[in-house]
Amino acid sequence: MQSAAISSVETQVKTIKEMMFSENIDPYQFVSPSAYDTAWLAIIPDSHHQNMKPMFQNCLNWVLNNQKQQGFWGECDSHGMPSIECLIATLACIIALKKWDVGSEMIDKGMDFVHSNSEKFLSEIKDNCPRTLAIVLPAMFELSKKVGLKIELEEIAIADIFCQRQRILDTEQAVDDYNYPPLLSFLEALPSEYEIDEEDITKNLSGDGSLFHSPSATSFAFMATGNKHCLSYLQSLVQRCPNGVPTMYPMDEELIKLCVINHLHRLGLAEYFVTETERVLEQVYKNYKNHESWAKPSNLVSAQLLKDSLAFRLLRMHGYNVLPWSMRWSICDEKIKALVQNNLEFFCSVMLNIYRATDLMFSGEYELQESRSFSRNLLEKSILTGAADQNSFRKLIEHELSLPWMARLDHLDHRLWIEANENNALWKGKVFFQRLSSHYNDKLIHLAMQNYEFKQSIYKDELEELRRWSKDLGLTHMGFGREKTTYCYFAAAAACTSLPYDSDVRKMVAKSAIIVTVADDFFDMKGSLSDLNCLTEAVQRWDDKRLSGLSKKIFNALDNIVQEMSMKYYKQHGSDITNNLRDIWYETFDSWMTESNWSRSEYIPSIDEYLQTGMISIAAHTIVLPPSCFLTPSLPESKLRPFQYENITKLLMVIARLLNDMQSYQKEKCEGKINSILLCLQNNPEADMEGTIEYVKEIVEKKKMEFIEQVLMDGFNDLPKACRQFHLSCLKTFQMFFHSSNRFDSNTEMIEDINKAIYKPLSLPSQPTKKCCPTINCHFGGPFLKYNYVRITSVPRQLSGINNASRNGFWNMAISPPKFSFGFI
Structure with a gap:
């Protein structure tokens, strides 16, 4: 069964590689078209045919061919659930169809969707309507009425959003330094009271002829001015994107590729696309070193910040030497800071990616620390103010802020991303999120789900094997201490997710951790001083002749794992590492013996003396180094010698010890044991517990930054990259267990995570079904419809489709059945 699952995964991977990573693939194909913007291009009349047909027939054809089964247009979330964005897109598409008097059945179906869902969508944003929706949604309602569509809604349901739009129009200028995107980029949605003249439009056109790279705004600008x-710009856009246009154009192709690579990583699929990832990152790094080609001037601030943060995180994670000061996302520019702070709802997802990038901060990178503090403060504010509520990022933000990356296991992070409603959102456009095309995203999600479930099936089998092993060796019912077989295996599996080839490594890690837990408890709570001396001496001799009872069980389990590793290594490499493994284990048992002697004799060591022993007794190196010999490439034999560990290993040992101490000092104080927190307090009588813990936390944070740099960058040690990454997985496990409490000792805190990692099926919302809500008998209208559309105060002499003889200059979209026409009143 597992071989069939492997075959299915590999087949899907091959298909996706051919679809998404062939040399001739156009990155624009990855991006889903914007129904809203495509509809606006479909509305533009062709002056060469007396305005009797659209200038861009392909765009109208796209509208005709892309209505969803439930009656709406637009990109819903990754699970097929429509949102208020779909309401706006649907109204725009219906208006385009009415313009050309086509698709009457589609219009009816779309109106059914509008009537069935409008009030629900409006209620969701009643107390916190994003600025962009407050500008565009009223315009779509008004325009629908103008073309003869009757939208029946309770007036109270729309009053707030119209009032909010008016507040925006009263307080904002067309283009200023405080609001992003600027009002002028919503040209197609501005009411007539907001006067814009032709000069305002022309002077704000980008070099490519667009109005803030917005297809919809540029469409309106062309119809209003004939520029x-x-x-x-529009012709170039349709030529590049003949099957529906994106929400912004042009797009940074490198950013698209980075978003796809990031998506693969977050779905847990990175191991299948190693070559493809390296190919993309090599080109990104080449451009990064060429600062001129990297830092292109752009008014698309959010896209540039996103690109810089994604590039930094992915490049650094893959070992590239990138420096934060050479990228602009460090948020040191005061104008950018102000822009982000004033438009938090728009920049929320960007701030989340900047915050994630700072997870990989090295010691001394103060600009990253500033960026981390800045982004965290804004993310916390977004939760309090509701700025994150409307884009489904709230759950992701809360997860990132509440649980640091170093305290999370990859396997569970992958699950969260697979289940996230916004996992196909690439970046925020003017109104909508630019999304990964559902054609590609559906295949990636399907592969990720199958891959995750395949891993779960492997984990279940391996855990059962571990339980039998523990039971057969008598470790399950020792009569004392903690039985943590499941915890130990869960940590090994969820932190080291490559499948299926690292099965032996996972089981070796779990077995080592199980033995460490049982033996440590024996030294702490069960064995007499005589028993402990006998066991430690037996481990030194590697001889169980004088042992009996519990001591003998522990030694036999220890001998079992050492023999298993030695035999396997000999078969693979032809050399014997038995003595190296025995020496590491003896070093660990000897440290436990030393601590037992301290405790029973009430000896108080110095902090340095304590840490020299404590960094060994935490046994992180005992768990991580021997299994590293079976990675590819493997750990060199020379790195198994006690007291000759690389600095990266020593950092792992010290950090793990301090993490444990910060969560166990109360318990150990009651048991009369030594702890670094307690020693610090003894040496500093004026200090209090809270201040001492903060002091140790600061030490840990500095050590972690040092550690991360040595994991990711070459040149600090001779360990292969796989071994360094394995060190990182081990530290993340310790951080997970001891982040805010001693979860390892708890019998309940880990249950939910274990179930999600191994047993619980993925939870994805079912596909939506059409629901027809009762129609509310109150016609949409009222005092909020007193405005027509934008007043163009300067009209060109020859502008096809617009009546130059207009007396008042209002541009509206009047219905004159059976033809739909533009014209001045």
Whole structure:
């Protein structure tokens, strides 16, 4: 059964590689078209045919061919659930169809969706409507009425959003330094009271002829002014994107690729796309070193910040030497800071990616520390103010802020991303999120789900094997201490997720951790001083002749794992590492013996003396080094010698010890044991417990930054990259167990995580079904419809489709059945 699952995964991987990573693939294909923007291009009349047909027939065809079964247009979330964004897109598409008097059945179906869902969507944003929706949604309602569509809603349901729009129009300028995107980028949605003249439009056109790279705004600008540069932009856009246009154009192709690679990593699929990832990152790094080609001037601030943060995290995670000061996302620019702070709802997802990038901060990188503090403060504010509520990022933000990356296990992070509603959101466009095309995202999600479930099936089998092993060796019912077989295996599996080839490594880690737990408890709570001396001496001799009872069981389990590793290593490499393994284990048992002597004699060591022993007794190196011999490439034999460990290993040992001490000092104080927290307090009588813990936390944070640099960067040690990454997985496990409490000792705190990792099926919302809500008998209208559309105060002499003889200059979209026309009143 497992071989069939492997075969299915490999087949899907091959298909996706051919689809998404062939040399000739156009990155624009990865991006889902924007129904809203495509509809606006479909509305533009062709002046060469007396305005009787659309200028861009392909865009109208796209609208005709892309209505969802439930009646809406637009990209819903990754699980097929429509959102208020779909309401806006649906209204735009219906208006386009009415313009050309086509698709009457589609219009009816779309109106059913609007009537069935409008009030629900409006109620979701009643207390916190994003600025972009407050600008665009009223315009779509108004425009729908103008073309003869009757939207029946309770007036109270829409009053707030119209009032909010008016507040925005009263307080904002068309283009200023405080609001992003600027009001002028919503040209197609501005009411007539907000006067914009042709000069305002022309002077704000980008070099490519667009209005803030917005297809919808540029479409309106062209229809209002006839500007040839706008037309050239639109023609170029449709030529590049003939099957529906994106929400912004042009797009940074490198950013698209980085988003795809990031998506693969977060779904837990990185191991299948190693070559493809390296190919993308090599090119990104090459451009990064060429600062001129990297730091292109752009008014698309959010896209540039996102690109810089994604590139930094992915490049650094893969060992590239990137420096934060050479990237602009460090948020040191005061104007950018102000822009982000004033438009938090828009920049929320960008701040989340910047915060994640700072997880990989090295010691002394103060600009990253500043960026981390800045982004964290804004993310916390977004939760309090509700700025994150409407884009489904709230859960992800809360997860990132409440549980640091170093305290999370990869396998569970992958699950969270698979189940996330916004996992196909790439970056925020003017109104909508630019999303990964459902054609590709559906295949990636399906592969990720199958891969995750395949891992769960492997984990279940391996855990049962471990339980039998523990039971057969008598470790399950020792009569004292903690029975942590499941915990130990869960940590090994969830932290080291490559499958299926690292099965032996996972089981070796788990077995070692089980023995460490049982033996440590024996030294702490069961064995007499005589028993402990006998066991330690037996481990030194590697001879169980004088042992009996519990001591003998522990030694036999220890001998079992050492023999297993030695025999396997000999078969693979032709050399014997038995003595190296025995020496590491003896070093560990000897440290436990030393601590037992301290405790029973009430000896108080110095902090340095304590840490020299404590960094060994935590047994992190005992768990991580021997299994590293079976990685590819493997740990060199020379790195198994006691007291000759690389600095990266020593950092792991010290950090793990301090993490444990911060969560166990109360218990150990009651038991009369030594602890670094207690020693610090003894040496500093004026200090209090809270201040001492904060002091140790600061030490740990500095050591972790040192450690991360040695994991990710070459040149600090001779360990292969796989071994360094294995060190990181081990530290993340310790951080997970001892982040805010002693979860390892708890019998309940780990249950939910274990179930999610091994047993609980993935939870994905079912596909939506059409629900017809009762129609509310109150026609949409009222005092909020007193405005028509944008007043163009300067009208060109020859502008096809617009009546130059207009008396008042209002541009509206009047219905004149059976034809739909643009014209001035």
